[in-house]
Every structure is written in C-alpha cells, then in structure tokens.
Ligand SMILES: [Zn+2]
C-alpha cells in the first residue's frame with residue numbers, strides 16, 4: 197500500500213473516531229485531527245468530562261459499528277461565512293476559530309511545538325473563499341481530505357493513548373484531550389506494531405532509569421536537567437572512555453574549555469543570529485555579556501588560534517567531552533531524550549583540504565567499530581543543505597563541501613541515503629543512523645565538514661610556499677550526546693549492560709555465613725583483575741551480599757538489578773575451590789584459579 201492510501205485511511209479513521217466520540221458524548225467539541233506517524237489523533241474537549249483508557253473499547257466498538265455501515269466519504273464546499281455559521285450552529289468553537297483565522301489571515305496552518313505543520317484545513321491561499329467538508333453518515337467535518345471512498349476501507353486500527361494537549365499548543369489556551377490511534381493496512385502489520393510498542397514500553401529508559409537507579413531529577417533543579425547517581429555516572433564514564441579511546445588511538449588530544457563565553461563569540465560564529473532562542477546570557481559587573489555555550493567549536497578555534505600554525509603542525513586534533521546548554525521548550529523534556537544540559541563527546545580537527553580524506557577515514561572506522569561493539573547496526577545518511585536561508589558560508593563553499601562528502605562516501609564504498617535539509621548550519625554532514633534491538637533507527641554519530649567557521653574566526657596556517665591559508669574543520673561526535681545516547685542504549689539493552697560497562701559488574705552472593713574467609717580470597721582476585729578491553733585500566737566494580745537471607749531472595753534481587761555476574765559461594769564451592777557463576781542466560785562452575793582469566797575474556 198502506498199503512503200497516500202495509508203494517509204487517507206488513517207485520516208478517515210480520525211473522522212470515524214470523532215464520529216464515535218460524538219455519538220457517545222454529544223456535547224464533544226473538536227479541535228484538529230491530523231495523521232501522524234503510524235496513526236492519527238484527534239483533539240477533543242468534553243468540558244468537565246474526560247475520556248480515559250477504559251473508554252477505548254466503547255469508542256472502538258462504536259467505530260466498528262460505523263465502519264460496518266460502509267458510509268461513503270462525501271466532499272462538499274461551503275463559503276467561509278456559511279462554514280462559520282455551521283460551526284456556530286453545531287457549537288464547535290475551535291472550528292469556528294480556525295475558520296475565522298482563515299477569513300482574516302488566509303491560512304489556518306497549525307504548527308506543533310517543533311514548528312512542524314500538522315494540519316491545514318485548506319490550501320494556503322489568501323483569496324480563498326470556499327472551504328471543503330467531508331461527511332460520513334451523520335458526521336461532517338471541516339477538512340481538505342483526502343479520504344478513502346467508504347468507511348470499510350480503513351484497514352486495521354486500535355486506540356492506544358489519551359493525553360492532555362493545549363489548544364494550538366499554547367499553555368494559556370484551554371486544555372483538550374488528545375486521543376491517539378494507530379492504523380495499518382493489515383491486522384498483521386498492526387499486531388507487529390503493537391508488539392513493538394509493548395516492547396518499547398517494557399524497555400522505556402525512564403522506567404529502567406528509575407529501577408536501576410541510574411538518574412533522577414528534581415523540580416527544584418529544573419526540567420530537562422537530569423541528575424546522575426553513582427551508578428548512572430559509571431555508565432556515562434564508561435561510554436565516554438570508550439568513545440574517546442578510538443580518537444586517542446588516532447592522536448586526538450584532550451582539551452578543556454569553560455562553560456560560558458562572551459556573547460560576541462556567538463555573533464561571530466553565527467549561532468546568535470541563527471538560533472537566538474538556544475542562548476541564554478547574563479552580564480558581569482565589568483559589563484561583559486556572557487552566554488552559556490550552545491556549541492564548543494568557537495572555544496576550540498581559539499586554542500588553535502593561540503599560536504601561529506604551520507602546515508607541518510596539521511592536522512591538529514582536539515577532543516573534549518563537555519556540556520552545552522540549550523533552552524529547549526519545557527514541554528518536550530522528559531527522561532534523557534531531550535535535555536537542556538547536553539554533554540557531547542565532541543572533537544574538532546583543523547587540517548588542510550588534502551588531509552580531509554584521512555581524517556574522515558579514521559572517524560568512519562571509529563564509528564563503525566564503536567557501534568559494532570555496542571551491537572547496533574549502522575547506516576549512513578549524507579546530510580545536505582536545502583534552500584533555506586539558514587546556512588553560513590557561500591554557495592561555492594557548500595557546493596565543494598557537499599561534493600567532498602559525496603566523494604568520500606563513494607571512495608569508502610559506503611551505502612547511503614541523502615537527507616536534504618539535514619545539514620549543520622556551517623556545513624554538510626555524514627550522519628550515522630544506528631538500529632536498536634527492536635528495529636528503531638536513531639541518528640547518533642556525526643562527522644561534519646566545515647569551511648565556514650574557519651573563515652568566520654579567520655583561522656590561518658602558513659602553507660609550504662609561505663602563504664597564509666585557511667584550515668578546514670572536521671567536527672565529530674561519535675555518541676552524539678551522552679544523555680541521548682544513554683536513553684537509546686538503555687532501551688537497546690533493556691538495562692542488561694555488557695559486563696565491562698555495567699555499573700555493578702559482579703555481586704558475590706553467600707549461601708551461609710561460614711564462607712567469610714573464602715569470600716575474602718575471591719575479593720583479592722577481583723581487586724587484582726583489571727580489564728584491558730574494550731577500554732584500558734577498567735577496574736572491577738563488585739559488591740558482596742552476605743546478609744542472612746535466603747539464596748533465592750539474593751538471586752532475585754541481583755537479577756532485578758541486572759547485574760551481569762552473580763558469584764554464588766557456599767561450603768561445597770569452598771571445599772572444591774570454585775565458584776558458581778550465574779549470568780543472564782547461563783550458570784557454570786569456575787575454578788578459583790581460573791576466575792581472573794574467565795572475567796578478562798568476557
Ligand atoms: Zn478529513
């Protein structure tokens with residue numbers, strides 16, 4: 197089934213859902229009902245009544261009754277003036293508001309919180325006189341279509357969720373209820389998708405983050421500012437050490453920069469002009485205006501520019517994992533997916549254009565190795581500019597940077613798709629999309645080619661012939677942001693982190709209290725075991741559960757914490773000089789003198 201048909205189907209279901217709601221709650225007032233990814237929703241105002249998920253069955257039943265009647269979807273037109281009369285007569289104030297906007301401004305374009313257009317009830321056209329309606333049975337709605345021809349052709353659907361939503365996304369507007377449904381051409385596709393939703397819910401990083409004690413938040417500190425516990429901080433450190441290790445192997449050096457900079461910095465870089473809403477600033481007593489950094493590139497350019505550079509010095513490679521601050525809208529904040537304090541595993545290379553290829557080769561290989569190790573499949577997107585004004589640098593710069601990226605992808609024999617409008621403001625990117633354990637794709641690693649920032653900050657090096665030239669910049673983050681990466685990785689692993697990474701790698705569980713001395717012998721081995729793969733000098737993190745509780749209870753608790761290795765120790769083990777190693781899917785006896793090498797090999 198093609199996208200257009202699927203769209204018509206989902207959109208028709210939104211009408212059928214509104215019709216069913218109207219039958220059950222005749223006073224219902226309707227907002228907008230657009231098609232979204234995998235389904236549809238409708239914004240509904242029931243006054244002081246509410247729809248809850250216990251009502252879904254009744255609504256679905258009424259929808260099925262209407263579908264069985266196989267009413268045709270019939271289009272008609274009305275003048276705006278008549279349509280406003282219609283909305284008044286049917287007590288639909290939200291529709292009336294949309295229509296009067298249309299009358300005054302020639303558009304009713306509705307935008308969501310990310311400024312993405314979600315629904316337009318008519319073509320955008322300032323001299324529009326008529327609007328279209330679609331009717332199915334006794335239900336009629338202002339709408340530009342398209343719809344299926346008759347209601348039996350809507351495929352398989354299910355209502356899944358109801359949530360609060362402010363009319364037109366504005367907090368001072370009335371709160372409505374947004375009723376969500378999902379729909380697919382066949383029952384089989386619907387069931388597959390519902391299973392995926394279930395699985396995603398089970399793996400939700402906000403839920404697991406709480407259960408595994410990884411991070412928390414406080415209304416006092418603020419929304420979008422997660423706080424990491426000791427366990428969560430181990431995870432952050434492990435991921436960061438891994439991402440940095442690949443670059444350290446390629447000669448990147450660590451640098452350190454402060455969190456704030458003079459506002460002037462971002463006027464030069466172009467961020468102030470392009471994204472004023474990302475920047476929050478304050479002033480000092482001496483009159484400097486300071487901004488929280490939304491990016492790290494300008495700071496790094498000034499380390500480069502602190503001394504004269506020659507072609508012999510290049511490439512110069514800096515890396516730093518550091519936090520940037522962006523004033524995201526609070527409505528979008530939750531868990532780690534979208535935060536206001538974003539920690540990037542950032543790196544910047546300053547090089548000549550003939551070195552770009554090697555720099556990219558190293559970073560592409562690093563990205564491939566990193567994601568292979570984390571068991572996520574990678575695919576590549578070349579992110580190019582679109583026609584928007586929102587970019588820095590000249591057309592010629594862009595054309596040659598995009599060609600360079602294109603050629604690199606071909607030279608490395610990579611398969612890719614092209615994403616128009618996905619570029620960074622200063623240059624095109626290679627974006628790596630990782631597929632998680634339940635088939636979802638995420639844009640994570642990114643390598644970016646930039647001629648614009650060196651130009652803006654007037655960076656230079658002395659070429660072999662003695663002339664001054666501009667270096668090229670290559671920006672890269674392998675994880676992207678640590679917070680967002682963690683949100684995805686927690687869901688990817690369902691909280692079962694690999695042995696080397698787990699906050700608590702090993703828990704020793706005693707069967708009785710006569711094994712104390714033997715446990716001490718085991719801990720000596722653990723203290724002397726340091727993992728060298730995949731990151732170096734990774735000391736073991738273990739605890740001992742020698743409480744006077746049943747072994748069953750101790751195992752249940754350790755399993756709930758998803759600890760990769762449980763070492764079970766009883767008298768028999770002590771006599772045989774061995775331990776029982778219990779893992780997620782296996783259990784085996786290991787001789788004490790083999791324990792260290794066993795753990796090294798995991
Ligand atoms: Zn419609």
Ligand SMILES: [Zn+2]
Pocket residue numbers: 491492493544671672
């Ligand atoms: Zn950068």
